Amino acid sequence: MDTNKMCEANRIAWNEAVPILNKNSNINIKELIKNNDYYFLDKAEIKKFKDLSLANKNIAQLCCNNGREVISLVKLGASLGVGFDISDEAIAEAKELAQLAKMNCIFERTNVYDISEKYNNFFDIVYFSAGCFNWIEDLNKLFKVVSRILKSHGKLVIYEMHPVANMFMSYDDARFSDDESNRVYNNYFNNKPHEHNKGIDYISNSVYKSSTMYEFQHTLSDIINNVIRNGIVLISFDEFKNDVSAVFRQLEKKENVPLSFMLIGEKQ
Numbered sequence: 001m002d003t004n005k006m007c008e009a010n011r012i013a014w015n016e017a018v019p020i021l022n023k024n025s026n027i028n029i030k031e032l033i034k035n036n037d038y039y040f041l042d043k044a045e046i047k048k049f050k051d052l053s054l055a056n057k058n059i060a061q062l063c064c065n066n067g068r069e070v071i072s073l074v075k076l077g078a079s080l081g082v083g084f085d086i087s088d089e090a091i092a093e094a095k096e097l098a099q100l101a102k103m104n105c106i107f108e109r110t111n112v113y114d115i116s117e118k119y120n121n122f123f124d125i126v127y128f129s130a131g132c133f134n135w136i137e138d139l140n141k142l143f144k145v146v147s148r149i150l151k152s153h154g155k156l157v158i159y160e161m162h163p164v165a166n167m168f169m170s171y172d173d174a175r176f177s178d179d180e181s182n183r184v185y186n187n188y189f190n191n192k193p194h195e196h197n198k199g200i201d202y203i204s205n206s207v208y209k210s211s212t213m214y215e216f217q218h219t220l221s222d223i224i225n226n227v228i229r230n231g232i233v234l235i236s237f238d239e240f241k242n243d244v245s246a247v248f249r250q251l252e253k254k255e256n257v258p259l260s261f262m263l264i265g266e267k268q
């Protein structure tokens with residue numbers, strides 16, 4: 001199947017998933033977003049963004065979902081946050097949350113491959129958080145866009161799920177079998193699209209019959225080489241034992257598998 005058709009299928013699947021994730025959430029996001037001291041970011045991210053300094057910076061989040069993270073980055077001091085996501089439902093919610101938070105944010109519904117040329121050389125920071133790359137088939141095309149929208153010397157910040165975690169069972173599959181959680185289950189080098197209709201509920205792990213969607217597995221070298229190939233040099237790369245996604249939470253307590261990584265790059 002061609003890339004556009006898979007992206008369109010994923011748009012529909014995410015439009016179905018957004019209300020389900022909201023219904024199953026046990027936090028009141030519309031109240032929390034109004035609190036200027038509450039950030040939907042973890043400690044490692046807050047420290048990194050403080051070190052990079054957000055003052056007077058334009059920041060983009062690609063695959064931003066409901067925008068709570070980029071809204072938090074504006075609360076932390078960025079002058080403008082722009083979120084891009086393919087899901088109509090996610091972007092509608094992001095616009096509502098930005099209004100409630102009274103933060104200077106713009107949200108655009110778009111495939112990340114098609115981000116408007118009006119953003120060329122516009123951003124000081126481009127940010128990805130957990131659960132983005134598994135929706136992206138062509139990382140070279142993605143980082144070409146990242147490089148295009150970053151200013152010269154602008155920073156790339158990635159805080160993502162570690163590709164090694166994909167070798168193990170997800171929480172959904174492993175929850176009845178703790179012994180199985182450390183067994184290698186998937187081929188790290190599998191690069192075929194994973195077509196399924198199991199739904200997307202990383203909040204309460206419900207399984208529902210959804211429309212068909214397509215996910216993609218990438219190796220760490222795929223990610224790093226596609227960053228470098230597009231004129232972005234690495235400044236730092238760190239691996240962590242914490243699960244940033246809730247997809248591999250059963251592995252977190254074992255502390256023997258890298259579950260997340262942070263990559264900082266700079267456009268030349």
Ligand SMILES: C[S@@+](CC[C@H](N)C(=O)[O-])C[C@H]1O[C@@H](n2cnc3c(N)ncnc32)[C@H](O)[C@@H]1O
Pocket residue numbers: 007010011014062063064065066067084085086087090110111112113129130131132135136
């Ligand atoms: C798991 S969320 C990640 C966001 C964030 N970390 C969060 O927890 O809300 C993945 C997002 O990627 C979006 N997405 C998937 N494919 C996309 C594409 N080709 N272009 C833009 N957004 C895409 C989905 O709509 C979804 O909102």
